[in-house]
Amino acid sequence: MKSALTYLVLPALCLTLTACPPKKSEVHSDPQFRTVVMGDPMMVVKGAQFNRLTNLSYFSNVQSVELFSIVQFVQKASANLSQPVSQETLQKSEAPRETVASGPKTIHFEVSLLKDTFEDKSYQLKNDKLTIVLSNKGDALKGVTSTATIFRNGTEETAEVLHFSQSEDVKKMSILLHTEGKHDQQGESLIALYFAKNAKLVSPPVITPKLEINSYVKFNYLLGPNAKLPWAPYGPIVLNICGADAEGFRSQIKSAVDKWNTGLNSLQKINLFSAKKYFPFSDLSQHCVYYVESFIVNPDPRLAMYGLTFAVPDLENSNILDSDVFLFDGEFQKAARWNSAEVMVEKLKFAIVHELGHFLGLDHQFDPAIPSIMGYDFRIGLDLTAYDLAAIRTLYQQ
Numbered sequence: 501m502k503s504a505l506t507y508l509v510l511p512a513l514c515l516t517l518t519a520c521p522p523k524k525s526e527v528h529s530d531p532q533f534r535t536v537v538m539g540d541p542m543m544v545v546k547g548a549q550f551n552r553l554t555n556l557s558y559f560s561n562v563q564s565v566e567l568f569s570i571v572q573f574v575q576k577a578s579a580n581l582s583q584p585v586s587q588e589t590l591q592k593s594e595a596p597r598e599t600v601a602s603g604p605k606t607i608h609f610e611v612s613l614l615k616d617t618f619e620d621k622s623y624q625l626k627n628d629k630l631t632i633v634l635s636n637k638g639d640a641l642k643g644v645t646s647t648a649t650i651f652r653n654g655t656e657e658t659a660e661v662l663h664f665s666q667s668e669d670v671k672k673m674s675i676l677l678h679t680e681g682k683h684d685q686q687g688e689s690l691i692a693l694y695f696a697k698n699a700k701l702v703s704p705p706v707i708t709p710k711l712e713i714n715s716y717v718k719f720n721y722l723l724g725p726n727a728k729l730p731w732a733p734y735g736p737i738v739l740n741i742c743g744a745d746a747e748g749f750r751s752q753i754k755s756a757v758d759k760w761n762t763g764l765n766s767l768q769k770i771n772l773f774s775a776k777k778y779f780p781f782s783d784l785s786q787h788c789v790y791y792v793e794s795f796i797v798n799p800d801p802r803l804a805m806y807g808l809t810f811a812v813p814d815l816e817n818s819n820i821l822d823s824d825v826f827l828f829d830g831e832f833q834k835a836a837r838w839n840s841a842e843v844m845v846e847k848l849k850f851a852i853v854h855e856l857g858h859f860l861g862l863d864h865q866f867d868p869a870i871p872s873i874m875g876y877d878f879r880i881g882l883d884l885t886a887y888d889l890a891a892i893r894t895l896y897q898q
């Protein structure tokens with residue numbers, strides 16, 4: 501899925517506390533977000549309920565759709581795992597980056613009904629580089645399986661459809677695919693594709709901070725400086741703790757939510773729940789904190805990437821459509837080998853407050869003159885700084 505899908509818009513944010521990678525934050529909105537994990541990428545969706553039956557009627561009466569985001573968790577082929585990967589190599593091979601200053605970029609697909617019989621309903625999504633065929637096969641009464649077949653560069657790959665979801669306005673949909681990944685020396689992959697139909701996608705409005713109120717000329721938001729992309733203003737944001745492993749950190753998550761809620765000063769609010777049943781990250785209607793037993797393949801084996809929050813923008817309404825927070829157990833364990841238990845406790849708490857800042861729409865703030873929870877220095881403590889408060893309040897000010 502690599503070569504053909506490099507024109508998407510997706511803010512992807514990670515938190516690395518033991519060392520800072522080169523200033524990735526200055527390049528916003530990785531067109532596609534790809535995390536390389538050690539071991540089985542299915543660990544990322546462990547315990548989640550799947551809705552495997554794709555609602556193919558989403559594509560009926562539609563001639564074209566836009567693929568506007570893609571998120572992948574890819575297993576590096578085991579032979580490569582022991583090889584330290586240089587920063588340069590990783591950036592070139594794993595992380596193609598570009599800015600999104602010119603506005604939202606999408607991949608356009610022509611949609612056609614390929615087959616429509618009682619036992620086989622298929623739609624083809626096609627452009628000049630990539631073809632995706634989505635099929636529901638089998639008797640609806642006896643059980644239907646959904647599959648995806650991907651054609652690119654002359655190769656064909658079959659994927660299992662793990663989960664399907666639609667936005668409330670039914671204009672956006674996501675499908676989560678699982679592939680065995682025989683290509684490019686990569687192992688299994690989880691690939692979440694986000695489509696929009698009949699949607700006019702635009703860049704979010706760029707605001708001008710009011711300098712008479714605060715002294716900041718720019719706020720770093722998910723899609724760029726001063727580019728306003730908050731959660732929709734209708735009601736509180738519902739965040740779920742998803743899974744028993746994440747539940748183990750309820751008090752830390754609750755305390756981080758309280759911090760941001762206080763900082764938001766009633767402009768918006770996160771309501772925290774515990775989800776007994778939960779869906780994988782690709783689900784558009786549920787937003788989760790997951791605690792995942794995975795190691796991330798980092799450019800430097802001494803780096804620990806404790807958390808990861810990506811947001812899927814609703815560029816029709818200039819809002820965040822979906823966002824989910826991951827905390828990686830393997831990364832905490834890795835860092836625990838060279839940090840004291842006390843330091844790890846502080847790092848964990850800091851990581852959760854930091855990730856929730858991403859969840860709400862803030863990007864990194866690495867300016868050494870501007871202390872922020874959105875930087876990587878956990879030694880500044882857990883309180884939101886003057887910048888954090890100004891940035892979040894400006895983001896949610898109507």
Ligand SMILES: [Zn+2]
Binds near residue numbers: 513514515516858864
């Ligand atoms: Zn971060």
